[in-house]
Amino acid sequence: MIKFITKRILIAIPTLLIIIAFSFSMMRVAPGGPFTNERALPPEIEKNINAAYNLDKPVYEQFYIYMKNITRGDFGPSFKYKDFSVKELILNGLPVSVTLGLSAIIISLFLGSLLGIIAAINRNTIFDYSVMGVSLVGICVPSFVMAPLLSLFFSLYMGILPTSGWNNGNILNLILPITALSLPQIAIISRMMRASTIEVLNSNFIRTAKSKGLNESYIIRKHVIRASILPIVEYLAPASAGLMTGSIIIEQIFGLPGIGRYFVVGALQRDYTLVSGVLILYASLLILLILITDIVRAILDPRVKI
Amino acid sequence: MNKKHIKIIEDYSNIKGRSLWVDARRRLFQNKAAVISLFLIFLIAFLSFFGPFFLKYSFSDTDWNSIYYPPSLNNGHFLGTDGNGRDLLVRILYGGRLSLTIGILATLVSVFIGVIYGTIAGYFGGKLDIFMMRVVEILYAMPYLIFVILLMVVFGRNIYFLFIAIGAVEWLTMARIVRGQTISLKEKEFIETSKALGQSNFMIIWKHIIPNLAGPIVVYITLMVPSVIILESFLSFLGLGVQEPLTSWGVLISEGSREMETAWWLLIFPGIFMTITLASLNFIGDGLRDAIDPKEY
Numbered sequence: 001m002i003k004f005i006t007k008r009i010l011i012a013i014p015t016l017l018i019i020i021a022f023s024f025s026m027m028r029v030a031p032g033g034p035f036t037n038e039r040a041l042p043p044e045i046e047k048n049i050n051a052a053y054n055l056d057k058p059v060y061e062q063f064y065i066y067m068k069n070i071t072r073g074d075f076g077p078s079f080k081y082k083d084f085s086v087k088e089l090i091l092n093g094l095p096v097s098v099t100l101g102l103s104a105i106i107i108s109l110f111l112g113s114l115l116g117i118i119a120a121i122n123r124n125t126i127f128d129y130s131v132m133g134v135s136l137v138g139i140c141v142p143s144f145v146m147a148p149l150l151s152l153f154f155s156l157y158m159g160i161l162p163t164s165g166w167n168n169g170n171i172l173n174l175i176l177p178i179t180a181l182s183l184p185q186i187a188i189i190s191r192m193m194r195a196s197t198i199e200v201l202n203s204n205f206i207r208t209a210k211s212k213g214l215n216e217s218y219i220i221r222k223h224v225i226r227a228s229i230l231p232i233v234e235y236l237a238p239a240s241a242g243l244m245t246g247s248i249i250i251e252q253i254f255g256l257p258g259i260g261r262y263f264v265v266g267a268l269q270r271d272y273t274l275v276s277g278v279l280i281l282y283a284s285l286l287i288l289l290i291l292i293t294d295i296v297r298a299i300l301d302p303r304v305k306i
Numbered sequence: 307m308n309k310k311h312i313k314i315i316e317d318y319s320n321i322k323g324r325s326l327w328v329d330a331r332r333r334l335f336q337n338k339a340a341v342i343s344l345f346l347i348f349l350i351a352f353l354s355f356f357g358p359f360f361l362k363y364s365f366s367d368t369d370w371n372s373i374y375y376p377p378s379l380n381n382g383h384f385l386g387t388d389g390n391g392r393d394l395l396v397r398i399l400y401g402g403r404l405s406l407t408i409g410i411l412a413t414l415v416s417v418f419i420g421v422i423y424g425t426i427a428g429y430f431g432g433k434l435d436i437f438m439m440r441v442v443e444i445l446y447a448m449p450y451l452i453f454v455i456l457l458m459v460v461f462g463r464n465i466y467f468l469f470i471a472i473g474a475v476e477w478l479t480m481a482r483i484v485r486g487q488t489i490s491l492k493e494k495e496f497i498e499t500s501k502a503l504g505q506s507n508f509m510i511i512w513k514h515i516i517p518n519l520a521g522p523i524v525v526y527i528t529l530m531v532p533s534v535i536i537l538e539s540f541l542s543f544l545g546l547g548v549q550e551p552l553t554s555w556g557v558l559i560s561e562g563s564r565e566m567e568t569a570w571w572l573l574i575f576p577g578i579f580m581t582i583t584l585a586s587l588n589f590i591g592d593g594l595r596d597a598i599d600p601k602e603y
Contacts (some may be wrong), residue, residue, distance in 0.1 A: 015444045026460050140585040142536050144543045144556070145577040148563035156567055245451040249543060253563065263452070264544050267459045275459060279452050 001298075008294050012287045019283045020070065023276040024063055053077070075277035080269045086277040089262050096166060096258035100250070101243050103178050108185035108239070113232060115186070116193020117225065123198065131190060138187025143246050147180035147253045164255035177254045181246050185239050189232055197228040226300065233297050237290045244282055326598075330521075333597035340593025343586035350583055354402035363393035374569045386571040388561065394571065397553050398579050404554040405580075408469045409535040413527055415473025416534075420480025421523065425511050427481070428488025439485070442478050451540065458546045465548055472537050480526055487519050521598040528591035532584045539580065555580045 041049070050056045053076075054065055069076060075086035115135075119128040141149075154176060155163040167173045200206060201224060209219045248260035259278055266274035334340055363369065369383070369391040377386040377394075385394040427438040457471040491497065492515070500510050539556025541547035548554045555576050562573030 011443075018444055023456065026456055029460065136585070140588065141577070141581050142539065142584070144540065144563070145559055145573075145581065148559075148566055148573055149577070152566050152570065152573070245540075248451075249540065252544065263455070264546075267455050268545060270459060275456060279456060282452055 004298060005295060008291050012291055016280075016284055016287055020067065020280055021063070023279045024066055026276075028059055028062075053079075070280065075280070076273040078266075078271055078274050080266070080271040080274070086273050089274060090259060090277060090281060093257060093259035093262050096256050097247055097251070097260060099174070100177055100181060100247055100256065100258060101240075103174070104182040104185070104243055104247075105240060107178065108182040108189055109232070109236075111182075112186045112189025113193045113225075113229065116190040117197050117220070117228070119190065120194045120197035120201065120228075121220070128194075132194070135187035135190050138183045139191075143180055143184055144249045144253065146183060147176070147250055150176050150180055151254070164253075166256050173254075177250050177256060180253075181243060181250045184246070185242060189235065189239070192231050192235060193228065196231045197224060200224050200228040203227075230297065230300060233293060233300060236293045236296075237286065240289050241286055244285070326521075330594075330597040334593050337593040337596065339589045340597075343589035343593070346582055346586045347590065350402060350579065350586075351406060354399045354406060357399045358396050361393070361396050361399075363396050368392055374565075376569075377571050377575075385575045386569065388565070388569070388572055394558075394575060397558060398555070398576055401553045401555045401558050401576065402579060402583070404465070404548060404552065405535050405538060405556070406583075408465070408472070408538045408554070409531040412469035412472040412476065412534045412538070413530045415470060416475075416477035416530065417480055417523060417527060418477075419473065420477035421484050421516065421519070423477065424481040424484025425488050425515055425519075428485035429492055429507065429511055429515065431489070435485070439482075442481055445475075445478055451537065454537065454541065455544075455546055458541065465552070468538065468541070468547055469534075472534055476530060476534060476537075480523075480530070483522055483526060484519055487522055488515055491515055491518055525591060525595045525598060528587055528594055532587040532591075535580070535584065535587075 047056070054062055057065075066076070073087060075090070078084050078086050078089055081089060115131050119131045122128050138146075151161075151163050154161045161176055162170075162173050165173055206219060206223060209223050244260075247258060248263060250256070251258040251260040252264055259281070262274060263278040265271070266278065358364070363383075369375075369387060371391070372383060372387050373391045375383050375387040375391070377384060383393050383395070385398065387393055388397070423438065423442075427435045454471050454475055457474070458468070461467050461471070497510060497514055500514055505513075535555070538547055538554060539559065542554050542556030543560040545560070548557055550557075558576035559573065559580065562569075562571075562576055566573045
């Protein structure tokens with residue numbers, strides 16, 4: 001087990017390094033620096049600014065400084081938000097994004113698998129058809145259509161939930177964003193879960209369990225779920241990636257001050273350090289998740305050789 | 307051999323063989339959802355490319371007498387107008403033109419990269435394969451949308467660059483699929499025969515491997531076009547994609563969601579067009595997959 005984990009970590013580290021190097025070099029080849037204005041700055045001021053941000057040093061030295069700082073959690077100062085460092089901005093947005101993302105993933109995993117299992121057990125009944133029909137809508141309607149529609153209906157038409165804002169994490173403000181964020185994932189997960197549960201229900205070891213005379217609910221709890229949840233575990237990393245990118249849109253639509261919003265603002269204003277900081281943060285989260293997924297899968301699936 | 311036997315043989319020689327593709331087409335046309343979807347897609351594509359010629363307004367015309375005019379049959383603004391008095395129907399059709407074009411072109415870019423990459427990795431195998439697939443694995447760990455945004459930030463917001471950027475990140479899955487298929491194909495006898503006859507590696511890949519990959523490639527193309535359309539709309543929604551006065555479905559939905567309090571139609575209609583397109587493409591993709599590769603299901 002330890003050997004397996006160290007091997008996965010040894011793959012993850014170069015991946016992260018390459019991503020850092022890539023985002024760094026992308027930012028360097030970008031045309032137009034952050035201080036490019038219509039009005040040219042006086043040369044001495046420009047020189048001072050460049051010196052302050054280490055832009056006058058050779059590229060490899062800049063990269064070395066950048067790497068050194070990242071290991072200390074320092075992504076440098078934001079080019080656009082003058083008095084903030086990227087770290088401060090990220091720390092500002094992190095609670096919002098984490099609350100949003102974590103609740104969305106928990107809700108979509110729980111609801112998605114539950115609906116999928118129930119639909120598979122009651123295959124070809126009204127319940128099955130309605131779950132699959134609704135999930136089709138969830139897959140086909142993109143989140144940036146669904147989110148405004150939800151707020152149009154629940155906030156403007158019904159007037160029961162606030163349209164936007166964070167409001168210190170008030171639960172009422174969170175309902176719509178979390179719903180919009182998790183709907184597509186619930187849809188995908190419930191379909192996957194239904195398919196895999198049906199496959200497991202038809203397999204030999206379930207027939208054995210049934211012929212032993214175990215009751216239905218015991219079989220499902222102890223045998224079916226453990227096997228049928230595997231594709232969902234594998235889907236965890238792509239799902240989280242989807243939630244990360246989804247939250248960029250959702251934060252934008254519902255005016256939540258999360259990381260995604262800083263990222264968009266940074267991208268629109270060419271705030272290089274902010275964008276690459278967020279990219280590296282997201283990438284490392286994703287790599288961590290893939291790592292966890294591999295380990296969980298190894299624990300769940302007795303066939304995976306560790 | 308008497309006459310009866312001869313007759314039977316003649317009858318059989320009149321029977322045409324059914325190729326894989328004829329079979330696949332038959333199965334596809336038995337799938338009702340896929341047939342309806344095919345019809346809808348052709349309808350939307352046709353309207354997007356030719357519809358604007360038959361409408362009174364152009365996509366940038368402003369009609370100052372009807373600003374935020376709700377959908378009506380009275381003055382030719384069938385789906386209403388936006389805050390600048392521009393006709394929504396024409397703008398949706400123009401947006402569809404752009405969204406579909408980007409969807410198809412970006413998909414072709416990524417299929418091109420993915421097929422070449424996948425066949426090379428799969429065909430040559432060994433250390434090259436391990437290295438190339440490790441690269442794919444690393445790129446998989448990138449939150450790819452953020453990666454596209456990074457590319458858009460660096461190279462500016464230009465629609466030609468947009469589909470290259472999208473195509474450049476969407477090829478990973480294609481490469482994986484193609485590699486897997488290539489590995490199983492290259493062990494087949496006809497490839498060995500070609501090798502024995504002295505055919506070059508390039509010609510074997512070009513003449514024997516790629517044509518045999520047509521099935522999965524076609525299926526994957528139909529499933530990738532919708533995801534590219536979503537990606538483009540996503541970027542345009544954030545203001546990083548297509549710029550005014552050009553428009554795409556993403557831009558329209560983004561505008562619509564800002565103005566939905568005063569003009570609901572600006573959000574609903576582009577959303578409907580887009581959803582129908584995405585749903586249809588997904589159904590066609592599923593139908594094609596079942597038709598071409600029935601053993602999977």
